[in-house]
Amino acid sequence: MTISADHTAPDQAAQDGQAPEKAEDLHLEGAAAEAVRKFGITVEDYMLPARHQIQMVDQDGNLKPHSEQGTEPGHEYPLPSDEELLAAYEQLVVGRRVNDQNSALVRQGRMAVYPSSHGQEACQVAAALCLLEGDWMFPTYRDSVAVMARGVDPVQTMTLFRGDWHSGYDPAKHKVGIQCTPLTTQLLHAVGVAHAAKLRGEDTVVLAMCGDGATSEGDFHEALNFAAVFHLPVIFFVQNNQYAISVPLAHQSVAPSLAHKAVGYGMAGERVDGNDVVALLAVLDRAVKLAREGSGPLLVEAHTYRMQAHTNADDATRYRQDSEVAQWVARDPLTRMKRYLTDKGLLDDDGESRIAEKAEAVATQLRNGLSEDVPVDPQDLFNHVFSTPTPQLKEQSALLADELARDASTGASSDTEAAR
Amino acid sequence: MSPTITTSSEANGNVSSATARAAASAAASAEAAGPQPVTMAKALNTAMADAMHADKSVLVFGEDVGMLGGVFRITDGLTKTFGEQRCFDTPLAESGIVGMAVGMAINGMRPVIEMQFDAFAYPAFEQIVSHVAKMHNRTKGALKLPMVIRVPYAGGIGGVEHHCDSSESYYAHTAGLKVYTPATVADAYRMLREAIDSDDPVMFMEPKKLYWSKDLVDLEALRSEHEANTERGTSTEGRAAVARPGTDATLIAYGPSVPTALAAAAAAAEEGRSLEVIDVRTIVPFDDETVAASVRKTGRAVVIAEAHGFASVSSEIVARVQERCFHHLAAPIRRVTGFDVPYPAPKLEHYYLPGVDRILDAVDDLQWED
DSSP, X not given: OOOOSOOOOHHHHHHHTOHHHHHHHTTOOHHHHHIIIIIOSOHHHHHSOOSSOBOSBOTTSOBOOGGGTTOBTTBOOOOOOHHHHHHHHHHHHHHXXXXXXXXXHHHTTSSSOOOOOTTOHHHHHHHHHTSOTTOEEEOBTTOHHHHHHTTOOHHHHTHHHHTSOSOOSOHHHHXXXXXXXXXXXXXXXXXXXXXXXXXXXXXXXXXXXXXXGGGGSHHXXXXXXXXXXXXXXXXXXXXXXXXXXXXXXXXXXXXXXXXXXXXXXTOEEEXXXXXXXXXXXXXXXXXXXXXXXXXXXXXXXXXXXXXXXXXXXXXXXXXXOHXXXXXXXXXXXXXXXXXXXXXXXXOOHHHHHHHHHHHHHHHHHHHHHHHSOOOOOTTHHHHTSSSSOOHHHHHHHHHHHXXXXXXXXXXXXXXXXXXX | OOTTOOTTTTOSSOOOHHHHHHHHHHHHHHSOSSOEEEXXXXXXXXXXXXXXHHOTTXXXXXXXXXXXXXXXXXXXXXXXXXXXXXXXEOOSOHHHHHHHHHHHHHTTOEEEEEOSSGGGGGGGHHIIIIIITTHHHHTTTSXXXXXXXXXXXXXXXXXXXXXXOOOHHHHHTSTTOEEEOOOSHHHHHHHHHHHHHOSSOEEEEEEGGGTTOEXXXXXXXXXXXXXXXXXXXXXXXXXXXXXXXXXXXXXXXXTTHHHHHHHHHHHHHHTTOOEEEEEOOEEESOOHHHHXXXXXXXXXXXXXXXXXXXXXXXXXXXXXXXXXXXXXXXXXXXXXXXXXXXXXXXXXHHHHSOOHHHHHHHHHTSOOOO
């Protein structure tokens, strides 16, 4: 597709009444036609991210002048409503508390592992809040806060990391995919869910999450290409937290930005400050709206930072300097939002303590839930492999049951001996 | 929806069902009554068409399956009959095809997808092993993946490298996948209908050298049989077939090796030896009962498969038979399999493939001292 940068702008085209014909003359389809018709900009300008990342509230909590927010024609982002921002702040505080509580529970040995999103809470919260009830989200293992913000029970969310089972919630009920560990494989599931919905004429939007390292995977490419070719309402939301375990972004990609990858698939990309929940909501809300209106998929890259190690098993001091981490402390998504809301008169001490109480309640729920010794059923090994167990699995299940019965009877007799 | 959508803008699920029904019934009435010579390709094609007719959520997609009808023409006419919403080409990316099918199955569809050739399915291996096979288990049954992955497999067609692999062992070894492989035209129809109806994912391994084999088959009778089974809630899954009854030894085969085993049994009969041939049909779930009953009766067994023997389905069958029939065996169980080498170039494949003579040699070795 070779498209010159001199398409007729809609206003001008409307005067001579040939805008749609013009787009068809150029054999423009999908997102390209959308760009020309809706925004009056070139296809390239529509698909390429704005020259600068979108940032609305600076790290000191000040609303930036519109001219400095990074917006451009066709990349305009209205300020989210006060209600939405307050709800987001509440979720930020809860999310931070969840991250810190879970890390503590791992240290106490009450959870096997926890990949913390400390520092990335703005991305987590915006990912959940931008969706409607009927929409789907496909999270990774680091997106537990997003899963909870979407309404999944916190203790159920932790099932995977606690080691009781691979997942503790019903993905279909919550419209939240199972938290995925093999990188980017879930993006294709997101594409499939969107495709099925589109075939049925439903206006479901699907948010597919991954990290910066994941963009090197083959399924990232296949998912973006499928979504674009089938013109599906999928938002690919990349949290660029600078590291894939120990490997910095420069070793994953030398693209101008990860958002620039979008144009290669024929979709629009945008960069946003991933620690500015205002900008995140503005960009994601608009992406969801465009996707729902039929723009096809979009790619949003959020520039953020993983403040803690990959997991408790990782040692971040082996591959990055404390001074680098310190720079990001100043960009913390919570402090800047608190300042912004306080300055705007939307948040006072009462509001702050009400939110803190709410966060503490979730932390208590996690502590209590994860302290509880939930018995596991060994027969669950066999119960869900297939809808109906095969004869072979029935045999193996009987074998284990027999072993357990013998263990139990041995245990009973030794107890009896001990009693004597 | 924005009016600017140009790709698949008519997508709304009401995929002209009246047209589809009319076409399907026209196709049905074009079929002559009673048994007719039918190819396996036609049986598979009819099975998909009937399933799509019966259930709007059945979708067919893959590489070249649309207007071309697939490189083996197995999906011939489906796009024309059911429209581009229900049988369509995808970008050329196998992981994408399988991964998208997973998402569609999560969201209420029953995808039937085609991997163009056995070895071309390997890019999808992660999706198959980590998601297709495990989703039901990981979610404790909350998510079912009713999807079928059709794989034209095995050799015997003079194909160049990467077109003739016997990849069934990879899938059979993966817990959570069902693995079907038909050897007859009637079973191709029967088993594909059952695979599509299955709430669990099925790897449907199609012996590509049998695509153009013909049997006398009454497709209308098979259709009725399927409907009757569906009403009764019964299926033939997990049931091996006695392809040829015999008394002296059992040949255990599946997919492309079944006709070879039958030819060997026919040759043996001329020499006065009665061989029973078992067609495994579904590798997973495996029918221990039928296989073991036959070997207990005959006391001798040879397992035949095109795949390399080492760490394979054939090794598994030998182990299972040995565990269940040890005291009935008059001789060690023999295997006739492909050698443990990469699938050979066309001019060498006849040295590699299990043939009648090699099977008969193995049978001769079964300690017939008397």
